[in-house]
Amino acid sequence: MTEELDLTGQDSDAGSEEVVLTPAELIERLEQAWMNEKFAPELLESKSEIVECVMEQLDHMEENLRRAKKGDLKVSIHRMEMERIRYVLSSYLRCRLMKIEKFFPHILEKEKTPHEGELSSLSPEELVFAKQYMANTETYLKNVALKHMPPNLQTVDLLRSVPKPDLDSYVFLRVKERQENILVEPETDEQRDYVIDLEEGSQHLIRYKTIAPLVASGAVQLI
Amino acid sequence: MIYENKIKRNEVKSGGQSDLIPTIKFRHCSLLRNRRCAVAYLYDRLLRIRALRWEYGSVLPNALRFHMSAEEMEWFNRYKKSLATYMRSLGGDEGLDITQDMKPPKSLYIEVRCLKDYGEFEVDDGTSVLLKKNSQHFLPRWKCEQLVRQGILEHVLS
Numbered sequence: 001m002t003e004e005l006d007l008t009g010q011d012s013d014a015g016s017e018e019v020v021l022t023p024a025e026l027i028e029r030l031e032q033a034w035m036n037e038k039f040a041p042e043l044l045e046s047k048s049e050i051v052e053c054v055m056e057q058l059d060h061m062e063e064n065l066r067r068a069k070k071g072d073l074k075v076s077i078h079r080m081e082m083e084r085i086r087y088v089l090s091s092y093l094r095c096r097l098m099k100i101e102k103f104f105p106h107i108l109e110k111e112k113t114p115h116e117g118e119l120s121s122l123s124p125e126e127l128v129f130a131k132q133y134m135a136n137t138e139t140y141l142k143n144v145a146l147k148h149m150p151p152n153l154q155t156v157d158l159l160r161s162v163p164k165p166d167l168d169s170y171v172f173l174r175v176k177e178r179q180e181n182i183l184v185e186p187e188t189d190e191q192r193d194y195v196i197d198l199e200e201g202s203q204h205l206i207r208y209k210t211i212a213p214l215v216a217s218g219a220v221q222l223i
Numbered sequence: 224m225i226y227e228n229k230i231k232r233n234e235v236k237s238g239g240q241s242d243l244i245p246t247i248k249f250r251h252c253s254l255l256r257n258r259r260c261a262v263a264y265l266y267d268r269l270l271r272i273r274a275l276r277w278e279y280g281s282v283l284p285n286a287l288r289f290h291m292s293a294e295e296m297e298w299f300n301r302y303k304k305s306l307a308t309y310m311r312s313l314g315g316d317e318g319l320d321i322t323q324d325m326k327p328p329k330s331l332y333i334e335v336r337c338l339k340d341y342g343e344f345e346v347d348d349g350t351s352v353l354l355k356k357n358s359q360h361f362l363p364r365w366k367c368e369q370l371v372r373q374g375i376l377e378h379v380l381s
Contacts, residue, residue, distance in 0.1 A: 055313065076331055083328040083365065090323065093313070101273070125312040132305040137269065140298045145261050153258055161262070 026053055027085060034092040036215055039172070039222040041208055042165040043099045043107060044215065048123040054089055058082060100130050103165050105158040108134060134158075167209040174203045177219040184210050272299050276306065280369065323368055333364050335376040344370075 021029070033047045061082050068075055100107060100122070108130055111122060122130060138158070146154045179198040184206075198204070203223070214220045272295055275283060281303055291299070310320055341354035344366075352360055359379065370376040 051313065080328070080331055083331070087327050097309075125309050129305055129309045133302070136298055136301045136305070137266075140269065140294055141262060141265060144265055144292070144294050145258075149258060153254065156258075156262055161259075 021053070023057055026050065026057065027088075030054055030085075030088055030092070032218075032221055034088050034095075036222045037092055037095045037099075040215060041167060041169045041171075042212075043096065043103065043121050045121050046096075046123040046126065051089065051093070051123075054085065058085060058089075096126065097129070099165075100126060101133060103162065104130055104134050104137075105162050106164055109159060167212065168207050170205055171208045171211075172203065172205050172223045173211060173215075173220045174223050175200055175220050179214060179219060182210060182214075268295065269298060273302060275299075276303060278372065280373065323365065325368075328364060331364060332361055333367060334359065334361055334379040335367050335371065336379050337375065338377050339375050341370070341375050 029047075030050050033044075033050060037044055061078060065075055065078055065082075107122065111120065111127065111130075120127075141156060142154070146156065175198045178200045181195050182198060183193055183195055185193045198220070211220055215222060272291065275287065276299065279287075283299075288296070336359045337354045337356055340356050343351045344354050345351045346362065346366060352362070354360070354375070367376055367378075371378055
């Protein structure tokens with residue numbers, strides 16, 4: 001599908017590495033990020049480079065289509081492709097926004113502490129959005145209910161009231177790179193923790209907490 | 224009840240009447256529970272209003288607006304604004320409207336029937352279509368999506 005594109009396939013990632021991706025690889029990465037985000041219970045790392053590159057691609061395609069001959073069959077096919085890519089991108093961003101709105105106190109709290117080599121899970125625009133959402137909700141609650149209450153009850157600790165993401169929920173995954181010695185912690189007191197190996201290409205149903213770092217590094221793919 | 228609790232608490236502190244402490248604790252717990260119920264109700268309403276933005280778009284139908292309090296309207300306007308700022312910053316000149324494309328696209332053009340009189344509607348290549356009640360048209364999908372959500376057009380699945 002994307003091999004039919006008559007634009008030159010080069011896009012350089014923003015950031016320290018100058019990796020050249022073909023459009024097909026870029027779309028594949030977007031789809032992987034989209035599926036991971038959809039099935040993970042918590043907000044994953046922000047892939048803003050992929051978002052930017054895909055937006056650039058869509059703009060290029062739009063321009064090419066405008067210059068192309070009308071009524072050509074290729075035009076419809078490319079338009080369809082563009083719609084699909086736009087859907088995947090929108091769905092990915094919507095999923096992230098929903099998670100931000102759902103877990104906003106915990107996410108903002110995590111952002112306050114300095115990272116120890118970890119990448120932020122929010123892009124700068126998402127951070128602004130999250131802060132505004134928090135301020136908005138707090139002002140609303142204060143004006144409507146809390147200011148009528150006695151002074152010692154006026155603050156609501158959002159960090160405790162808003163539920164945390166459930167990291168113990170089970171997810172399906174497919175292993176992309178062979179992993180050894182993954183420690184699985186016991187759920188109940190009767191079980192003991194055991195160690196498993198993950199073969200490449202195998203599929204598992206496992207608690208998210210166990211494999212969270214593997215999702216971040218890209219060694220497994222949630223399905 | 225709140226006032227009584229405060230007075231009781233002051234009494235205990237000053238008078239040292241320790242046998243009243245369970246009463247105060249109980250009252251405090253019920254106060255906290257009442258507050259939790261109130262905040263839960265308000266927060267749930269906020270979540271529904273947020274869902275309205277994603278379903279209806281920026282302009283809410285009047286019937287819904289009457290059900291919202293002034294502060295809720297203010298919250299809605301501020302939420303709208305911060306969502307719009309975020310969408311505009313997404314890339315390119317105008318950004319990406321992520322409230323569109325809610326479902327995966329099945330085809331480029333769709334058959335729609337008009338449910339209400341809307342008037343003239345312009346398509347990409349300049350031709351305009353008159354949307355009268357019960358008229359059927361074959362239009363590009365991305366143009367119609369918003370109108371379908373607002374209830375003006377109906378997707379015909381034959």
